[in-house]
Amino acid sequence: MKDQVIPKATAKRLPLYYRYLRILNNSGKQKVSSTELSEAVQVDSATIRRDFSYFGELGKRGYGYDVEALMNFFAKTLNDDHMSNVALVGVGNLGSALLKYKFHQSNSIRISAAFDVNEDIVGRIVDGIPVYPLSDMAEQIKLQQIDIAILTVPAESSQPIVDDLVKSGIKGILNFTPARLHAPKSVLVQNVDLTNELQTLIYFLHANSQDENK
């Protein structure tokens, strides 16, 4: 890989490419052109070529891409050739839904432990995943070599949990709470604020319909 930082927008498109390449590979297709890829993933082909250029020579001009080689390359880049054990903290409505969720774009993401403080839930197995008391979090994270945590606790409880997760060696946090979390630079925090996303969508819907009425 070339020694440069991949733009976030490019990084976000990689799972899209990877997913489609897996579909092609499963159907026995060996070559794909950037135009075909572009139509399937709805990203224009100039953007695809630019995205791919960050990784060096992935194909030859006018020849198309080798599906299996490209799929394997993205599997490595996205770490999909290694099992990633993930922890989930907070087995409420959203947390329980995520425990049920099949991470269908990936072979390799597995929520292996959940944590909560509610005694009614602790000690149970929810959708095949054991729910431990919060007091066991550091121990289980080390034992199960967990690098990533999903946070679905109430916003006001989130920061002390993040501090404990960081102390336990967690490297990445997917934060579903609306709280802005403090963590050292070495820990990546990705925020998924569903309310925010919907409000943005609603804002754009109204802005567009006002434009149309002009």
Ligand code: ATP
């Ligand atoms: P959601 O916000 O997912 O819809 P909910 O409304 O069912 O969930 P919340 O009050 O948001 O419930 O709590 C989510 C979960 O987080 C609950 O199962 C709760 O027991 C758990 N929880 C609350 N505080 C903590 C904490 N400090 N550590 C771990 N889990 C916690």
